[in-house]
Amino acid sequence: MSLRDIIVRGRKSGQMELIGLVIIVILITLGMLFMAKFSLSGPSEKKIFTRQGLAYSTISTLMKTTVNDPSCIPGLSARPLQLNGDLLEDCATHFPPGPYSDSDFSCNNKHSCNYLQQDLIPLLLDGTLGSWNKGYEFKVTLLRSTDSTPVPVLDLISASGGCQNRERDASDSSINTDAGLVQGVLYICD
Amino acid sequence: MVSSKPFRKRGQLHITETIAVLFIFFILIVFAIIFYYQYQKVSLKEKQQELLGKRAVETTLKTIFLPELICSRGDAEPEDNCFEVSKLEKAGGLIQQHTVDYYFNIFSYANITVQQIYPENEAKICCTYTKEITKTISDGKVVPGWSNRETSLFVVTLKEDRFEGEPSYGFGYLKVEVYS
Numbered sequence: 001m002s003l004r005d006i007i008v009r010g011r012k013s014g015q016m017e018l019i020g021l022v023i024i025v026i027l028i029t030l031g032m033l034f035m036a037k038f039s040l041s042g043p044s045e046k047k048i049f050t051r052q053g054l055a056y057s058t059i060s061t062l063m064k065t066t067v068n069d070p071s072c073i074p075g076l077s078a079r080p081l082q083l084n085g086d087l088l089e090d091c092a093t094h095f096p097p098g099p100y101s102d103s104d105f106s107c108n109n110k111h112s113c114n115y116l117q118q119d120l121i122p123l124l125l126d127g128t129l130g131s132w133n134k135g136y137e138f139k140v141t142l143l144r145s146t147d148s149t150p151v152p153v154l155d156l157i158s159a160s161g162g163c164q165n166r167e168r169d170a171s172d173s174s175i176n177t178d179a180g181l182v183q184g185v186l187y188i189c190d
Numbered sequence: 191m192v193s194s195k196p197f198r199k200r201g202q203l204h205i206t207e208t209i210a211v212l213f214i215f216f217i218l219i220v221f222a223i224i225f226y227y228q229y230q231k232v233s234l235k236e237k238q239q240e241l242l243g244k245r246a247v248e249t250t251l252k253t254i255f256l257p258e259l260i261c262s263r264g265d266a267e268p269e270d271n272c273f274e275v276s277k278l279e280k281a282g283g284l285i286q287q288h289t290v291d292y293y294f295n296i297f298s299y300a301n302i303t304v305q306q307i308y309p310e311n312e313a314k315i316c317c318t319y320t321k322e323i324t325k326t327i328s329d330g331k332v333v334p335g336w337s338n339r340e341t342s343l344f345v346v347t348l349k350e351d352r353f354e355g356e357p358s359y360g361f362g363y364l365k366v367e368v369y370s
Contacts, residue, residue: 030222065361
């Protein structure tokens with residue numbers, strides 16, 4: 001065998017090794033692309049749409065709900081009290097609840113804030129979002145003036161925990177009262 | 191005379207090596223095909239589920255804006271996410287009566303119910319539309335024939351014109367189940 005033959009054979013085997021290497025690189029790249037496609041696929045549009053729609057419909061329905069409890073206005077004929085317009089405004093005006101701060105309405109013999117926090121809103125949210133295994137956080141804050149810090153008035157968290165560090169959507173609603181701006185925010189998470 | 195045995199041995203070794211490399215290469219290709227097939231199968235199932243979910247959302251939206259149920263205010267714009275209780279009570283019968291000739295084209299195979307949560311003492315379930323996929327088995331029994339079901343839930347206001355001039359608003363939810 002001449003020296004030229006040895007050199008040609010060596011070059012050919014080098015080329016073959018290079019082709020093998022290229023194939024391996026292509027296969028690894030394809031594998032990595034597949035993995036990236038798997039890991040980068042985000043939550044479905046339907047899930048996001050449903051959560052957003054649910055947050056909006058829940059807070060708008062919640063705020064519109066009326067209470068027909070005769071115990072809320074003793075001595076007067078029962079008239080439907082709006083959660084947003086009557087009870088929440090009453091709660092904000094007479095906040096914080098205490099022995100020297102009676103609210104105008106006394107549903108179940110409770111201060112409006114306590115009635116909303118302990119009775120009405122948990123009943124509504126646990127009966128819907130809670131029973132569907134959705135996590136929620138409902139926060140109501142009172143902003144007395146533009147330069148004051150918001151005061152937490154109501155704070156409700158689902159039994160399954162809050163929505164911190166979880167994929168969530170929110171919807172809000174605000175009303176102007178004599179006490180200031182009352183803002184409610186509802187977070188919903190899966 | 192030069193013996194050709196070492197060359198033949200080296201050639202055989204090369205052929206064996208090439209066969210081994212090709213064998214491994216084809217095994218890799220077979221693995222890739224199996225993996226791709228499984229991936230396509232799963233993604234097809236996901237796509238089917240996604241389409242069904244989309245149909246559930248569309249059916250929910252159609253129900254929310256159904257004139258037979260929505261809270262109207264004369265000529266003004268109807269109220270958002272709101273059903274009138276009096277309409278719900280009447281609509282159940284009407285929808286059942288015209289399920290095949292009219293409502294099936296709107297809702298297809300679905301089950302739509304409205305559940306009242308508050309006021310508690312009047313909590314009721316109102317069935318608005320039911321049309322399930324069924325199949326008849328050998329002994330003549332009718333059993334559910336759907337393979338996939340998707341549920342969509344939406345919170346709604348239930349308006350009742352009970353008080354003079356001042357309507358009361360209850361709290362409930364709309365449950366839409368679609369089948370395929």
